[in-house]
Amino acid sequence: MLTEKPAPGPAPTPAGTLGVASEVARLRQVILHRPGREMTRLTPQNKDELLFDDLLWLPRAQEEHDEFATVLAAAGVQVLFLTDLLRETLAVPEARRYVVDHTFGVRLHGPSAAPVLRAMAEAMDDAELTDVLICGMTKREMLERTVEPRSIVLASLGLDDLVLPPLPNHLFTRDTSSWVYDGVAVNSMRMPARVRESVHLEAIYRWHPRFAGSAHHRWSAPLADAITTVEGGDVLVLGDGAVLVGMGERSTPQGVELFASRLFAAGAADRVVTLSMPKARAFMHLDTVMTMVDERSFIKYAGLGMLPSATLTPTGDGLRVVPHEPEQMHGVIAEAMGVTSLRILTPEQDVHSAAREQWGDGCNALAIAPGVVVTYDRNATANAYLQDLGVDVRVVPGGELGRGRGGPHCMSCPTIREGI
Numbered sequence: 001m002l003t004e005k006p007a008p009g010p011a012p013t014p015a016g017t018l019g020v021a022s023e024v025a026r027l028r029q030v031i032l033h034r035p036g037r038e039m040t041r042l043t044p045q046n047k048d049e050l051l052f053d054d055l056l057w058l059p060r061a062q063e064e065h066d067e068f069a070t071v072l073a074a075a076g077v078q079v080l081f082l083t084d085l086l087r088e089t090l091a092v093p094e095a096r097r098y099v100v101d102h103t104f105g106v107r108l109h110g111p112s113a114a115p116v117l118r119a120m121a122e123a124m125d126d127a128e129l130t131d132v133l134i135c136g137m138t139k140r141e142m143l144e145r146t147v148e149p150r151s152i153v154l155a156s157l158g159l160d161d162l163v164l165p166p167l168p169n170h171l172f173t174r175d176t177s178s179w180v181y182d183g184v185a186v187n188s189m190r191m192p193a194r195v196r197e198s199v200h201l202e203a204i205y206r207w208h209p210r211f212a213g214s215a216h217h218r219w220s221a222p223l224a225d226a227i228t229t230v231e232g233g234d235v236l237v238l239g240d241g242a243v244l245v246g247m248g249e250r251s252t253p254q255g256v257e258l259f260a261s262r263l264f265a266a267g268a269a270d271r272v273v274t275l276s277m278p279k280a281r282a283f284m285h286l287d288t289v290m291t292m293v294d295e296r297s298f299i300k301y302a303g304l305g306m307l308p309s310a311t312l313t314p315t316g317d318g319l320r321v322v323p324h325e326p327e328q329m330h331g332v333i334a335e336a337m338g339v340t341s342l343r344i345l346t347p348e349q350d351v352h353s354a355a356r357e358q359w360g361d362g363c364n365a366l367a368i369a370p371g372v373v374v375t376y377d378r379n380a381t382a383n384a385y386l387q388d389l390g391v392d393v394r395v396v397p398g399g400e401l402g403r404g405r406g407g408p409h410c411m412s413c414p415t416i417r418e419g420i
């Protein structure tokens with residue numbers, strides 16, 4: 001039996017206007033995804049394709065996640081759960097049609113099976129459809145709901161093969177959509193295993209009553225392609241019109257230029273600093289190596305070193321691009337932030353311990369207010385180091401959650417921070 005989801009805290013009070021004008025301003029509202037049955041689809045055979053390094057022990061992962069949600073709720077953050085948002089969104093007929101059409105399509109299922117699968121999905125109630133969309137569906141489960149259409153796509157699958165793959169990386173709500181100033185980017189995801197996550201977030205922001213009525217900007221064309229990709233873990237909102245974006249394994253220069261152009265066109269930002277990161281799994285997103293702790297402090301992985309950067313600014317009808325040498329990295333970010341220097345926080349430890357803590361998301365802090373961060377308890381050196389500097393560190397367990405390679409920053413999509 002999976003454990004029940006706890007109430008996320010006291011009855012939510014209206015949290016304010018949607019938007020995030022800073023990485024560290026007091027967090028008011030966040031989207032989380034409590035890991036569920038989709039995690040039980042992970043096997044030693046498919047985990048790499050599904051971007052997990054190991055299999056999660058689900059009840060323990062849920063306990064850990066519940067603690068994360070409780071720490072946030074105790075700090076006055078309104079916690080929204082993706083499963084609830086998706087289920088409530090599917091009650092809107094247009095949203096349901098959009099999601100079903102973008103899930104059961106000719107490309108994935110072929111022209112013979114797609115219409116049958118769509119009809120099967122249409123017949124489900126909102127909760128069942130939500131479960132199938134997130135957890136996926138085997139052919140055996142499909143046959144409990146519909147007769148097998150004549151389709152070589154389906155005929156090629158065994159009974160326990162997946163007609164619809166699960167989405168275990170919904171856990172990392174940061175990446176799929178990101179609020180930047182008074183708008184949201186529903187991101188085109190780089191890895192095939194995560195592409196369908198954007199369908200759900202797009203539907204939520206377009207049709208869920210909580211978001212549909214708000215006049216926020218959109219910084220992306222979701223599901224565009226695998227070239228113009230930006231993922232939220234690569235994006236840090238520096239404040240006062242500045243944005244920092246990492247380009248590496250997931251976010252591409254093409255995607256970042258489009259993203260910057262949209263921010264500039266709306267007047268939401270006027271400078272974007274890009275960092276060229278190594279293309280490696282350990283550095284898959286900027287927030288795995290560097291996150292903000294307060295208005296001018298970053299916790300940074302020692303092994304990251306200094307990176308080539310560029311400053312993008314608007315020119316009226318295009319972008320002005322000024323490249324910088326690696327040694328200028330901190331100065332360039334400081335200048336974009338309008339501060340004389342950054343405070344770079346790098347715990348002192350031997351290279352092996354530093355690499356182990358980075359792998360365990362030691363630099364993946366979620367600021368819930370300036371100088372108040374949520375981190376995994378396992379990163380003892382980084383946590384003690386921050387505490388010694390006077391940072392209020394609120395630790396949560398991450399032994400199971402961390403197996404998907406993400407910490408508190410990755411597992412949270414802030415939708416409202418103070419000061420927007």
Ligand SMILES: NC(=O)NCCC[C@H](N)C(=O)O
Binds near residue numbers: 406
């Ligand atoms: N911002 C992040 O670094 N998110 C963690 C994403 C982990 C996920 N398993 C992935 O590979 O996409």
